Amino acid sequence: MNAYIDISDTVITTERLTLRPWKNSDLDDFFEYASVPGVGEAAGWPHHKTKEESENILDMFIREKKTFAIEYEGKVIGSVGIELYDENQLPEFADKAGREIGFVLSKDYWGKGLMPEAVSGVIKWLFDEVGLDFIVCGHSPENLRSKRVQEKCGFSPYKNGTFTTSDGEQRETCLKILFWKER
Numbered sequence: 001m002n003a004y005i006d007i008s009d010t011v012i013t014t015e016r017l018t019l020r021p022w023k024n025s026d027l028d029d030f031f032e033y034a035s036v037p038g039v040g041e042a043a044g045w046p047h048h049k050t051k052e053e054s055e056n057i058l059d060m061f062i063r064e065k066k067t068f069a070i071e072y073e074g075k076v077i078g079s080v081g082i083e084l085y086d087e088n089q090l091p092e093f094a095d096k097a098g099r100e101i102g103f104v105l106s107k108d109y110w111g112k113g114l115m116p117e118a119v120s121g122v123i124k125w126l127f128d129e130v131g132l133d134f135i136v137c138g139h140s141p142e143n144l145r146s147k148r149v150q151e152k153c154g155f156s157p158y159k160n161g162t163f164t165t166s167d168g169e170q171r172e173t174c175l176k177i178l179f180w181k182e183r
Contacts, residue, residue: 002084003097003132008065010129014121017114019068019080022061026069029076030054033106042143043104044171070105070118078105078115080122085136089163096133099126103149110145116152123153127180134180138163138173150176 012019022030031054033039040047048054061067067081085100087093101122105115126132137155139146155176163173 001094001097002087003099003130005082005099005130006065007068007082010068010125012068012121012125014117016072017118017121018071019118019121020071021065022058022067022069022076022079024058024062026076027051027055027058030058030069033077033108034104036107039104039107042145043102044140044169068118068122070114072109072114077109078103078118080118082122082126086163089161090136093134098132098134098136100136100138101126102137103146115149119149119153123178132180135178136175137178138175141172141174147174154178 007021010021031048031051034048034054034057037047048057061069061079061081066083067079069076070078070080080101080103083100083102085093085098101119103115103119105118123135126135135155136158137150139150141160155178158175158177160172160174162170163175
């Protein structure tokens, strides 16, 4: 079952990063990376065409209280979202508390080990503070960067198939899973 999440009072600090709730003042940083072709597409959404589009999504992040801004050296460079997993596609976990995570990082910061650091911080919080039993995370077959981040963070292959995105789009996905006891 999907566990309740509210990050509004949560700040996670790692060696180089601060993961925190989004603020309206993050709009310029958000639009800067979200408007770059290839960044959003790697995460399953089209890059932003206008600042208004970024503003609408930023407002949603703030309202829904389930997406961390990744701050590095005073600048927001990405996000880690704690999404609902599809309970119909994973009925075997009906008696366990879980969520799905997704992440995106500014292209300017790829290859520096920042995303595994951010995801590991969120995983620790979800298991130690929220009390989840499992976390799922998916990637498209061609997104080798996301696959590598998931492997570095301890996720194991679970199943491949066609899954429905939050936008209602059907996508081929390699689903990985991490159980609390595997950490």
